[in-house]
């Protein structure tokens with residue numbers, strides 16, 4: 001399948017919607033799903049662009065727009081050495097002619113991760129800080145100090161987790177709704193910060209469910225964060241009930257843990273049967289969850305599910321893959 005969008009700058013929400021509508025939906029058939037009479041369609045947002053794939057560009061789009069409108073020339077954000085978010089941010093800043101500063105958790109290693117090598121090549125300035133200091137990344141005084149050192153910047157939270165980020169994913173939800181013409185049961189997505197789930201739920205038809213598979217072991221305030229973002233997006237709509245659900249049983253040990261055992265086996269088999277590559281941190285857990293729930297009879301026979309392939313394939317370079 002071909003990439004959808006390459007190397008041009010998308011300026012308006014209209015153009016982003018047009019691009020999102022061109023993302024292919026691919027039906028995949030696996031043994032478990034066929035046995036249970038369940039249809040699965042994969043929205044191939046991993047094919048969005050060679051450098052800016054998956055949900056991260058949607059989450060960045062309204063941030064980029066807002067930064068440019070307000071006259072910022074530099075973006076700052078935060079993440080780990082394999083962060084899909086920083087990878088996308090570096091690529092986007094490069095494409096949109098903005099400077100980018102990446103604040104990385106942990107000391108600078110002798111050998112940079114492939115993610116950070118790309119980010120530097122796209123011109124991102126990397127700042128490494130200790131894990132203790134990294135914990136201060138949301139404190140106002142610390143952020144002012146950072147900007148005093150490195151220049152006034154448009155701040156994007158870790159993972160692109162803000163309302164602008166959710167608005168981008170809401171647009172993806174609207175595109176999905178138009179593509180499926182309402183003819184599906186539920187839309188599934190992998191959940192880290194939950195920004196994408198909140199946006200997706202707000203973008204699709206309110207009678208349809210958005211189902212998120214958490215990749216984190218401890219959830220903390222995740223549910224509350226999603227509820228709050230969702231409500232902020234939905235203020236202009238009359239909503240009967242929250243149309244999102246968070247499923248927690250498929251984190252397989254927690255964030256960025258090396259897939260092993262049953263999960264690794266699933267990963268290998270899924271890629272062989274469908275020829276769709278998955279990332280080891282997010283999308284494998286969603287697909288594994290969808291399949292496990294199918295075997296448990298969670299989805300009614302005849303369900304038509306749509307799974308968002310949210311990209312993240314650059315992160316495979318830090319893992320042993322099938």
Ligand SMILES: *Cc1c(COP(=O)(O)O)cnc(C)c1O
Pocket residue numbers: 054055056084085159161190191192193194195196197279282283310311312313
């Ligand atoms: C970041 C990411 C997610 C999770 O997005 P959130 O909005 O943080 O929940 C899902 N899949 C992939 C591939 C990601 O990189």
